[in-house]
């Protein structure tokens with residue numbers, strides 16, 4: 326019998342984990358050798374207690390608990406590192422990724438696809454804010470990051486063992502998994518789905534988390550943003566040159582013109598702002614290098630019912 330691991334990052338999902346586990350088990354019980362791995366991302370509610378109860382009832386339901394909140398992507402990566410299955414499915418804990426799709430994911434994998442991923446169809450269940458920010462994110466990353474990211478393809482997918490191994494062996498800290506999946510290649514199959522409404526609780530992806538996620542995505546995959554400084558530099562130089570010609574013309578052919586204070590101020594402020602943006606971009610890359618050289622772990626597991634493979 327083939328074995329399937331299901332990895333579920335959970336952050337303050339006390340009222341969702343039990344229901345999700347039940348629904349996932351309905352799809353797998355008797356058909357596959359399975360394990361469920363909940364990664365408790367430093368929840369402050371009863372998520373961990375509920376997971377421990379689940380583990381007592383069924384020893385194939387496992388939990389890994391972080392020492393603090395490290396973020397969804399780290400939780401996902403941790404789950405992948407511990408998963409032993411021939412295929413690993415990752416999904417959210419809040420029931421937005423419908424468990425009834427699991428057999429379909431597995432079916433396509435059995436047909437020979439290495440990565441079976443899903444694409445969220447934007448329906449009214451997804452809030453307008455989420456829809457617009459997410460669409461903007463995919464467009465911007467695809468443009469700036471040199472990888473073709475399809476809109477609505479989040480972290481609900483199945484990975485073959487060999488794909489999971491590659492991710493596990495990658496030494497890159499703060500790995501942007503969504504982009505890495507595209508970058509790796511392999512035989513892929515896409516299944517569209519209608520997301521459900523969040524079963525309970527509120528979204529854990531705050532605007533801040535989404536912004537950092539997007540920034541990491543873009544700067545992880547390309548150095549294109551660094552070119553922005555060159556292009557802007559060229560444009561500004563050209564403008565300054567034209568302005569200089571205009572000033573010289575005024576100096577010679579018009580008498581008593583002492584304009585300039587406004588334009589001086591405006592250009593100083595403008596160039597100052599521009600320099601800050603560019604410094605920020607450079608700083609982001611430098612920061613990445615800094616974090617990588619420190620070689621810190623991406624996450625810290627404080628308690629677990631599993632051993633790392």
Ligand code: UDP
Pocket residue numbers: 333334335336337338366394395396397400416417418419421527528529530
């Ligand atoms: N999550 C996590 N750590 C975080 C934020 C989110 O493990 O810091 C989990 C969360 O519990 C859920 C999944 O990541 O299982 C997706 O988060 P959420 O549903 O809040 O995001 P949304 O669906 O609103 O994008």
Ligand code: MG
Pocket residue numbers: 417419421523528
């Ligand atoms: Mg959600």
